[in-house]
Amino acid sequence: MINLKRGFKVVSSYTAKQIKLPVRATQQAAGYDFFAAEDFVLPSIWQPKFIKVLWQLFTKAKTDISATEKAAAEKDLQPLLVPTGVKAYMQADEFLMLANRSSNPLKRRLILPNGVGIVDADYYNNPKNEGEIFFQLLNFGLKSQLIKKxxxxxxxxxxxFLLADDEVHPQQKRQGGFGSSGK
Known part of the structure; x- marks a missing residue:
């Protein structure tokens, strides 16, 4: 039997959808390029509800901003999760760091609002989403961006990664998917 160290597999819900597994573009590339699993529209943050609240804050308008207006503006600023249809397996002392493409902010105005994403080894095959990797993206451009499959x-x-001396090892097992270890 072959002992697999690290790599990628297609999530079961995407097996019939011709998903591209991540690949390195050149011989010396450190990063594996990830691809969108489906067409995805990433709306601009510059929606009327957000602009209205921003204008009220900027001009220090005397009118109060309602909780509904604030909530709608906050929703416009929320990043969206672009699915890849892919999961990653690795050794227990490794992680997969997710990073933006260098051309995304410059050419398409797309950013990862958290800077980088961290995929832990125990995210693989978790019970909530099978370990599917998503890219959290925010579009600060003036118009929506269509990301093609x-x-x-x-x-x-x-x-x-390394562990600290005298660490008390966590006993908890991962139960959920995206963002579940922060609870």
Whole structure:
């Protein structure tokens, strides 16, 4: 039996959808390019509700901003999760760092609002979403961006990590999917 160290597999819900597994573009590339699993529209943050609240804050308008207006503006600023249809397996002392493509902010006005994403080894095959990797993106451009299925959306780099001396090892097992370890 072959002992697999690290790599990528298609999530079961995408097996019949011709998903592209991440690949390195050149011989010396550190990152594996990830591709969108489906067409995805990423709206601009510059929606009327957000602009209205921003204008009221900027001009220090005397009118109060309602909780409904604030909530709608906040929703316009929320990043969206672009699916890849892919999961990653790795050793227990490794993680997959997700990073933006260098061309995304410059050419398409797309950013990862958290800077980088971290995919832990125990995210693989978690019970909530099977470990599917998503890229959290925010569009600060003036118009919506259509991300086409198979288009490069980000990159991932496998890295080792070290533990602190005298650490009390966590006993909790991962129960959920995206963002579940922060609870």
């Amino acid at each position: 198979g288009e490069k959306i980000g990159q991932g780099i496998f890295l080792p």
